[in-house]
Amino acid sequence: MSNVHFHPNDDILLQHACGDLSPASSIMISAHVELCPHCRQRLEDIEQHQASVMVSSESEDITPDLQAMMQHIMSQETETSTPVETEKTTTIMLGDKAFHLPHALQRHSENIGPWSRLPGNIKRAQVTVGGQSKMNFIYMDSDSALPEHTHQGNEITLVLAGEFYDEQGTYRPGDFILQTDEHKHVPKTREGQDCLCLTLLDAPLHFTSGLATLLNPFSQLFFR
Template sequence: MIKFHPSNQQLNTFSNGLMAPAESLIISAHCDMCIQCANKVVLYTEAHSETVFDESSQRLDPNLFGTMLSQITSQEIDRGAGSEPKNSTLELDGRKFTLPRSLNRFSESIGNWSHLVGKIWQAPVNIGGDTVANFIFMEKGGGVPEHTHRGTEMTLVVNGEFSDGLADYDSGDFMVMDGKNIHTPLTKSDEGCLVFSIVDAPLHFTSGWARLINPFSHLFFK
């Protein structure tokens, strides 16, 4: 069950086309997995379309918005018969993962898997711009050492579940971490966990041997 979503403000900005490309991509991928947020985006998009033709409408009436939101989130999105593109898959050691539709166009931009420390695997994704995107797979018992962030990290759980000392996350969950957060992602799932992560600055490790990497972390950022 999806418990962590983009904020209404983020979904509103996304639907209005005012969001940075990297953030827009990962939120779009979350909406591929989350009917609740996908329906909200439809609502916001319709509202923005209406205001184009009504310059006197500076903001949505809160009561009207609440009623519309209640109605639309109870409905399924009609994408049209036969309009669904086939989802791309990602493979690692015989495991196959179905990717959210929004990531389909980057399927040819995924690099080779590389084994990091412990039971962690990483595959870079070239999405352009100044951000760094990766698929990260944690085998059972695998995790990323305790760290905080020099910038912002956006993460979408594509398949599986993990915990980080702050919360428990499942497939479809979306989260944003920054310098105010210190966490230690770890999965105990037999199937492991695959996430899609976008960062705009290197991580900063805060515990144990991993702190030795910090002076050189910029070398691995791009």
């Protein structure tokens, strides 16, 4: 029984299986799937289904030999994301804390920038993966909060370590949270509990309450 409670929807998984997601979004899904046995199974089912649709739609045009061969290929163990152990960075450091990096990110480890400090005991390290959207590690120290904000686009958050909570729930390692411009939230950590997340933003955050609205020019900081 998995402890992961928040998952990507079928549509996103299907797009991932079809290779239709941006590289950055695919990293987010791959990292989630690594942490979530439930979605690993769902993805396998989708891939099997896609494969069988392909075989049946093409079967009129191909010879039985070829069809048998294709079925044989598709019945092979699908490639897993578990790589052969080579010399590579498997952790991300923050001060003297080491956090395990998901395999999906290990090959991008040289693209992880230095940590910078944001207001509210938050630290951020950018991951350069190309494309329009911005990927960041966000580290929230214990007992810290991000100002209330909405999203002008989509925000995907994947918890890697520790936990945080907002008005909708508590999020733990593996949880995959998709926020759109309809959501408004105040992510917080509890006392004695820090949190490391990987986030993907496709537009700057928009801070909505009180003094935090003054941060709006500043929200570009989250989006670099």
